[in-house]
Amino acid sequence: MSAGTTTARISQRISAIAESATLAVDAKAKALKAAGRPVIGFGAGEPDFPTPDYIVQAAIEAAGQPKYHRYSPAGGLPELKKAIAEKTLRDSGYEVDPSQVLVTNGGKQAVYNTFATLVDPGDEVIIPTPFWTTYPEAIRLAGGVPVEVFAGPEQGYLVTVEQLEAAVTDRTKILLFVSPSNPTGAVYSPEQVAEIGKWAASKGLWVVTDEIYEHLTYDDVEFTSIATAAPELGDKVVILNGVAKTYAMTGWRVGWMIGPADVIKAATNLQSHATSNVSNIMQIAAAAAVTGPLTAVDEMKVAFDRRRKAIVAGLNAIDGVECPTPTGAFYVYADVRGLLGKEFETSNGPVRPRTSAELATLILDEVEVAVVPGEAFGPSGYVRLSYALGDDDLAEGVRRMQEFLGKAK
Structure with a gap:
């Protein structure tokens, strides 16, 4: 030098x-x-x-089993991947094979894996705003460009197709969709979800949808998965989710991403070099959570x-x-x-x-x-x-x- x-x-x-x-x-x-x-x-x-007692007990029992003291597949324990696929069908009406599931170290790793896998430098990702603080950072880390589309309280913090249309360029690759929303608590109606999904499909965009608050809605408002509301999207959908919010398991650090087989395979390869498998004990606890009641x-x-x-x-x-x-x-x-x-x-x-x-x-x-x-x-x-x-x-x-x-x- x-x-x-x-x-x-x-x-x-x-x-x-x-x-x-x-x-x-x-x-x-x-x-x-x-x-x-x-x-x-x-x-x-x-x-x-x-965290509910039956989930804690499942972890305690798993900790005593030597088979869980060893490395396991980087993409997740087979029994948990199967349970997540069944839970997704039960709650979202969206049918996936366990091979389309990647278990991650919390929802944040699912976010990071997804954008790292889908985004090339210069690709634009439309982010309805206000947004959760991690999304744009994960996009930028992947070399992508977050494009904010702001919806204020005057419109219930819900973006419109017209706003999204105005944000599209020839570099747009992904629409991020979050309902119920962090930070606003806003929930899109089934009709709005379908309309936005059909619009994204017409533009050939991927949709990355974060559904971690799916079970937390009020006033008889229903959660609608864009994956099922807009079948026109085909396999260009990635679902992000986890056990943190629904089951009071923020510290257990288990999330997942669901997507087409080639995307999940690539993201699993990334995770194999980053963190490898999620703690087996935590995975067994998560399996107990998603297969158990919603009481x-x-x-x-x-x-x-x-x-x-x-x-x-x-x-x-x-x-x-x-x-x-x-x-x-x-x-x-x-x-x-x-x-x-x-x-x-x-x-x-x-x-x-x-x-x-x-x-x-x-x-x-x-x-x-x-x-x-x-x-x-x-x-x-x-x-x-x-x-x-x-x-x-x-x-x-x-x-x-x-x-x-x-x-x-």
């Missing part, structure tokens, strides 16, 4: 990745709480319920529904905040544009937040409530709150925000 030449310690590819904003907010809230601060965290989408999620939904109504009412009671009622997942996406630019009295004097990121920092610093700003999911002017936390914490957190934000001038 010649004198004066320097090399970056971190690659440009990795340096360009944004930190997960939701995990960053959650980590900061937990650190403050560990330090003795009475912080209430609305950041991470994590059910406050324990646990039904019980959780009763609590989620109660909290959903309470948080929407509480936030809408704050002047300058507008919070649509979500019909899926366990998030609210509140419009706080009415608070930006207003003056708030703080211990350090008056402050006028200009962005939702500044407002979220102000809320954490002044009343020790953690929310995720809209910049993590798209445009500024919004905050996401997860109501998958205890009723008492939810009520206290909303009360603190009402008291502080209500004093805006």
